[in-house]
Amino acid sequence: MTTIAVLGNGRVGGNLATALTQAGHEVTAVDRTPGAAADAARTVQIVINATPGAGSLDRLTALREELRGKILIDVSNATLDGPDGLPADLIYPGSSLAEQLQEALPDTRVVKTLNTMLFPVMTAPATLTQAPTVFLSGDDPQAKQAVRELLIDLGWHEEWITDLGGIQTARATEAAILFVPHVIRSSGFTPFAISVAR
Numbered sequence: 001m002t003t004i005a006v007l008g009n010g011r012v013g014g015n016l017a018t019a020l021t022q023a024g025h026e027v028t029a030v031d032r033t034p035g036a037a038a039d040a041a042r043t044v045q046i047v048i049n050a051t052p053g054a055g056s057l058d059r060l061t062a063l064r065e066e067l068r069g070k071i072l073i074d075v076s077n078a079t080l081d082g083p084d085g086l087p088a089d090l091i092y093p094g095s096s097l098a099e100q101l102q103e104a105l106p107d108t109r110v111v112k113t114l115n116t117m118l119f120p121v122m123t124a125p126a127t128l129t130q131a132p133t134v135f136l137s138g139d140d141p142q143a144k145q146a147v148r149e150l151l152i153d154l155g156w157h158e159e160w161i162t163d164l165g166g167i168q169t170a171r172a173t174e175a176a177i178l179f180v181p182h183v184i185r186s187s188g189f190t191p192f193a194i195s196v197a198r
Contacts, residue, residue, distance in 0.1 A: 003046070004045070005047045006047075007030050007049055009030065013048070016122060046070065047063075047067060049075065053079060053091070057097065060104070064107075068108065070109070073113060074110055078090065095171055096168075098110055112138065112170035113134060113137070117194065118193070131159075132193035133194055136162070139167050
């Protein structure tokens with residue numbers, strides 16, 4: 001059992017908190033109550049950032065001390081939204097939210113994952129008609145192994161998990177968000193994920 005705080009209690013955060021609890025972990029879902037994020041981050045092993053990506057850097061930088069020595073799993077994408085509310089551009093072109101977080105939080109082990117799919121797939125990958133791929137980006141091998149084990153608890157098969165390398169590789173997976181609005185406009189909000197066919 002791992003102690004986990006999920007920051008953000010919207011569709012993404014709520015879905016992850018429920019699934020990780022069902023998998024046997026001790027999970028705290030954190031809302032926007034003042035001080036709640038700091039209190040939760042202080043007492044857990046792993047923190048999941050499921051807050052809207054545009055404000056994530058400021059929110060998490062404010063928790064620098066509470067996140068010291070922790071694993072931070074970043075599942076958010078930092079985007080500027082278009083008129084229809086769907087992602088239109090990246091906030092950190094030539095970089096990524098994950099890289100910005102790692103630079104701002106040097107004593108925290110940031111791992112990027114689960115950001116290349118619609119949120120229902122995060123916790124139910126086997127419901128898709130073909131095997132999806134989930135990516136890991138991060139500088140710390142032990143942190144990535146801990147995240148890999150959580151992914152398996154969420155239903156991801158070992159062979160569906162691809163370790164891309166260091167945190168700088170997150171800029172590739174975050175850029176994949178630019179596919180999403182076009183796929184949604186053509187097919188609706190049907191669950192989908194990126195899949196690497198081999």
